[in-house]
Amino acid sequence: MSAETTRHVVLVRHAKADYPHGVDDHDRPLAERGRKDAPKAGSWIASTGAPLDLALCSTDVRCRETWKLIVGELSQRPRTVYEDRLYEGSAEDLITLIKEVDDEVGSATVIGNNPALHALADALAGETEGDLREQMHRSGFPSAAVAVLTFTGSWKDVEHGVGKLTAYWTPSD
Template sequence: MSAVVSSGGAAPGTPESHRIVLLRHAKADWPDVSDHDRPLADRGRKDAAAAGSWLASHEPSPDLALCSTAVRTRETWKLAVQELPERPRTVYEERLYEASLGELLALLNEIPDDVGDVLVIGHNPGTHALADALSGNAEGDALSKMNRSGFPTSGVAVVEFTGSWKSVEHGVGTLKAFWAPHE
């Protein structure tokens, strides 16, 4: 992963709460191009902006955004970030495309501990698998909403955990919220 800018952080030795916000790319079109090069459909462009609006009104701006290099994830992020009050540092990460659960966990473990909250713009099935794996607990009906919906395009899951990024593993977090545009 590229170098990451420091965001302050807690005093050494103090457990810090972090949020991992997972955004599945918006609805993509199916033109005659490679899967990596598929653009957003009209509905996807609307839903990506709606996801950005939801994030702006429900979550603090992340310190870092990790975005898959696929066209549909980059377009999703371009539309969603316009709705946020601040644009976080963004790293376009090739390893997010077609990443397995293990690869996603390894990527999160590489984040420096002075980074607070992270937004990951990725793909299914990895995005859903990661949200499910991290969520040892859930608030309200967030887990049932996420699992009932199957984590649709433009869906957002917010997982909070305490500790270092190196400690991110199965069951470490609490699913704080789940949102999808067509619920």
């Protein structure tokens, strides 16, 4: 794949998590609503036709459970890497992680947590289609939200403003 290839970045916030008493934050599972919303997010992602070559998923339980429910809705499962740096990483940490993606990968999804994912979507989106940025800001990037961005170039070139926000979805859509 050439470095001038159009690449897709699909950002997925974990679905609604539960808050069981005495459970460490990293080990929090999905709530009932999350178990319903995650497959909806997967169906929406599948409907966009955006191919997914690689998934970078946080190691926390709610992200792993979200990804498992999403991938069940996809026509093919992308290679999945569970990444500790996604759990409490900032938007800048996530940019660093994305820069490490091999250029043979055309599209990647990142499954993680807020506020980093919302900040990452906002940081990467130099352009947007229609009022997608305003929709994203109004909604606050809720649980199970998905943002799709495109850019042309190498993954190593990912930086603020490089992408175009082409789609945004929330479970209430």
